[in-house]
Amino acid sequence: MSVEDREDFLAGLHVGIxxxxxxxxxxxxxLVPxxxxxxxxxxxxxxxxxxxxKARLxxxxxxxSLCAQDESAPYRYVSVEGPVVAVEDPLPPAEHEALAHRYLDTDTAAAYLAANRQQLTDNILxxxxPQRWRTADFSAFAAEFDP
Known part of the structure; x- marks a missing residue:
């Protein structure tokens, strides 16, 4: 993948490992999702x-390291590895809210945030x-097999 492609892919909505x-x-x-x-x-x-x-380690x-992937064909993944450059403790509420809204629809995010208020006191950011990137995009390979 090009630099732009890999960064756009990583910015997309994926559960990371x-x-x-x-x-x-x-x-x-x-390894944890x-x-x-x-x-x-x-x-x-x-x-x-x-x-x-996880925090201690x-x-x-x-x-x-973090790996994000497409779980359907044509398969793609981006893996990044690098140093921790900041730890924010306590977790900023705006960051907690933004992540919930990234992964959940509006109503579900609101319910999730209400049910998990304790995370604001227990979690860190x-x-x-990213220092090392590994990527693969099997689109071109898969195209060879399209009828």
Missing amino acids: LGVDDPRSGGGPL LWYSYRPGGLVTIQTGRKTL IRDAGRF IRMR
Whole structure:
């Protein structure tokens, strides 16, 4: 993908898979699905509970990866990895609201926010600067097989 294509794709609506080094017991990385936000040329932003394993591992590693994908053909994905450049604690209410409205329709977002007010006191905001990109767009490959 071109730089513009990969940034537009990452800015699109996808559930991201966060990956962070997990040195416990010699296992692999911690991988978890989550909501995220990104604007082309900007930072990847995630929210999580300040006392979660995910937050602790990100703090320890100082970086994380995020992968977003299309789950239907033609398949595409963008993976970014980079350093944490900011942690906002407590979670700014406007950021919490914006993420809910990014993933949910207006009525569902309002209900979600009302039901999850506690997250404003429990969650933090983590910002990562994309440093390494990996991408694939199988559109051209799939076109070869169209009848």
